[in-house]
Amino acid sequence: MKDGVRIINLARGGLVNNADLLAAVNSGKVAAHVTDFADESFLNNDKIVCLPHLGASTPEAEENCAVMAVKELRDFLETGIIVNSVNFPRVTSESAIPAGGTRLCIPHKNVPGMIAKFTTILGDAKLNVAGIVDQSRGDIAYAMIDVDGKVGDDTLKALGDCEAVISVRPIYA
Structure with a gap:
């Protein structure tokens, strides 16, 4: 780079090797x-300006974080x-819960065959699956299953009784 450059680092600590930068200054x-x-x-050092790192601590940032947390919880x-x-x-999911339907929220252990168990139980209850999203993170997975129609208590119990299911929460449209 040209001699006499000016460097501004407001991104992350560790992006700059401090000893090398000091030598360059x-x-x-x-x-x-x-x-x-x-x-x-x-x-x-007269050639280095150190500012406080307060980006996430400003009143605006605190309010934005609180608003985001409330939106995500809602x-x-x-x-x-x-x-x-x-x-x-x-x-x-970009899809809305089907009109008159149910979204099943099922956290479960991340083991093979869970979706097959869920769809079998729903099929036996004569419920049409409108959409499924299942994602995992380490040992935990979370399924969102949209079905046409209301899911009855017996079906909710059958889903909850599956080995590896943590809970079943229905959201009715």
Whole structure:
């Protein structure tokens, strides 16, 4: 790069090798460095400006995070969709719950054959499956199954009794 460049790092700490950057500043290769990832070696250097790293702590950021958390919780409660979970997979669907139908939200252990068990139980109950989304994250999986019609208590119990099922939550349209 040309001599005398100016570098601004507001992205992430660790993107810059601090010792090499300090050497480049001291040699004049880098004319100035601005960062919000302060290193003790950067302090008291007239060519380096250290800013506080507060991007996620501003009132606006805090409000945006709170609004996002509430929206994601509402979406989970109303539609079963999971986004940004710490311990569950991301599961989304563009489809609405069928009119007069049911969305089954089934967290389960991530083992083979679970979807086959679910669809067999639903078929035996004469329920048409309108859509299935099943995602896993490590040992946990989460199925969202949309069916035409209301799912009865006996069918919910049969699904819940499947080995490896953690719970069954119906959402009725």
